[in-house]
Amino acid sequence: MLNIRRLSASAEGFREELDTLLAWETVSNESINDVVKEVVNSVRLNGDTALLEYTAKFDRLSLNSAAELEISKERLFAALERIPADQRQALETSAKRVRDYHERQVQASWSYEEADGTMLGQQVTPLDSVGLYVPGGKAAYPSSVIMNAIPAKVAGVETLIMVVPTPDGEVSDMVLAAAAICDVDAVFTLGGAQAVAALAYGTETVPAVDKIVGPGNIYVATAKRMVFGTVGIDMIAGPSEILVYCDGKTNPDWIAVDLFSQAEHDEDAQSILVTPDAEFADKVLESMNRLLPTMPRQTIIRKALEDRGAIIVVNDEEQALEMINLIAPEHLELSIENPKALLPKIRHAGAIFMGRFTAEAIGDYCAGPNHVLPTSRTARFSSPLGVYDFQKRSSLIMCSAEGANTLGRIAGVLADGEGLQAHAASARYRIKD
Structure with a gap:
């Protein structure tokens, strides 16, 4: 019972x-913190050499060179052709539904002009590059590829790098097929904290990215927390x-x-x-x-x-x-x-x-909606992964002569109040006499 x-x-x-x-508490074990810190620092300092060492140690996969870590596009599309027809259709249907949903999330740039000709607005741009961690080992998760890759591509991310652990060299055809369907730019057979470190700092073979997304075990979660600030992350799940x-x-x-x-x-x-x-x-x-x-x-x-x-x-x-x-x-x-x-x-x-x-x-x-969701009560302040996680916003400000005259006086008063005289001078230099 x-x-x-x-x-x-x-x-x-x-x-x-x-x-x-x-x-x-997702990350609470000090011994795990110590292991991850050692791995992350080693990859940051030693690059490909460390990746080969940890791949042999943790994934029991000995490679002659770091170039063997990359899975070619040909292998991705070969896997797509190899999987059963019902699996391919399911992956393609899922990808289409997820894409259709996320296309509705795209944020547009906007601006408006005030009466004196001053223009204010917001420019929305995609991230340049994103790293996608796909879990491996106990199970294969092609759905994770779809849910993380498609919103990034819809947002306009130029380079999407996927890492997936392949213990004993075993790789899931469905995962590779999903990467082909989602137009992932490069795939590396890397897992664990070493994969996160490689994406954060870059090595001779693995390019550094601007943000890392995707679920993983406690070592992956700990590594993501550790490299946050050097790169962005989606969440600690x-x-x-x-x-x-x-x-x-x-x-x-x-x-x-x-x-x-x-x-x-x-x-x-x-x-x-x-x-x-x-x-x-x-x-x-x-x-x-x-x-x-x-x-x-x-x-x-x-x-x-x-x-x-x-x-x-x-x-x-x-x-x-x-x-x-x-x-x-x-x-x-x-x-x-x-x-x-x-x-x-x-x-x-x-x-x-x-x-x-x-x-x-x-x-x-x-x-259609994303399955990457806030856990551990973080839905109180967090949202599902979406296109907005792969876009960033820049504020736009363009003063007219009249606007500079008006706003310069206001800014000068506030800067004086804060004791920042250079700020006050900068704002007032453009004021008409």
Whole structure:
């Protein structure tokens, strides 16, 4: 039997139990910090030599030269031709849907002119180069290629460099095919902290980029945090999460499998059911116990659910909304009759899946919106990855003679007030006598 927490939102001590359940620090192990610091510094100082050393050590892949780290475009398109037709069609359909959605996010430059002829505005430009980290090892994630590469390309990023670990030389044809579909510019068989360092600082073979995106393990997350400032990063992602709010009228088997879908990512993933119907909670638990043995990754699912999962019974919709906004989940399923009515009251969630027929897994692969989402309650202040993460904005200011006269006087007064006389002089030199 599955030993998952059963909590009542009205019980004494509930908030403390919930805080303990939600607590997660992505990068907290000092020994990991020490390892990553050594790797990052070695790659920064020794370039390709360090990459070859760490690839042999961590991926058990001995290469004669760093040039062998790069996968040619020919190999990418060969993989695209080699994969089964249904896989290719699924990848191409997913890529098209993701592209169509993200094209609506493109921000345009704008400007306006004031009455005295002064022009103010904003110029939007793409980043020059981006590094995309795609996880490898335990599983292959072609969906990560699509979700990270396409918004970058839609934004107009000129150079997109992909790194993917290939332990023992094993590489996923679906990952390479996705890179071909998404028009990735270069692919290197690199993983871990060494891949992040190579993208941040550049080596003789791997070009430095301006921003690094994409998920990875704790070593990758630690390295991204360490190189931030030298390059931009998307986020420091924690384990995957799902919160399902159900009114008790959805098929409990559907809800059980939706909770499994995130729990199977890894043992630290978090799946939470919130419902006002205690009897329905029992039915979902019954479904989970019946269906769990049919899941190939049942061991991982069980540990995730027992360590970090929960079923929370609330009094009513108002209390459910309180739970949602407090937890700020990465994925939120509203498995209720009228989900749109709740949207104005939901302040914190990475992605919101509405209605009984919308499984979160659809969003992972092919709905269109990005599956790179804020975790660990960071949806309180963060957003899904999108085109805007690959664009930057420059302010535009052009004073007319009259505008310089007016604004120079104002700026001069403020600069004097701050004790910055050169600022005041600079502003006043253009004032008419």
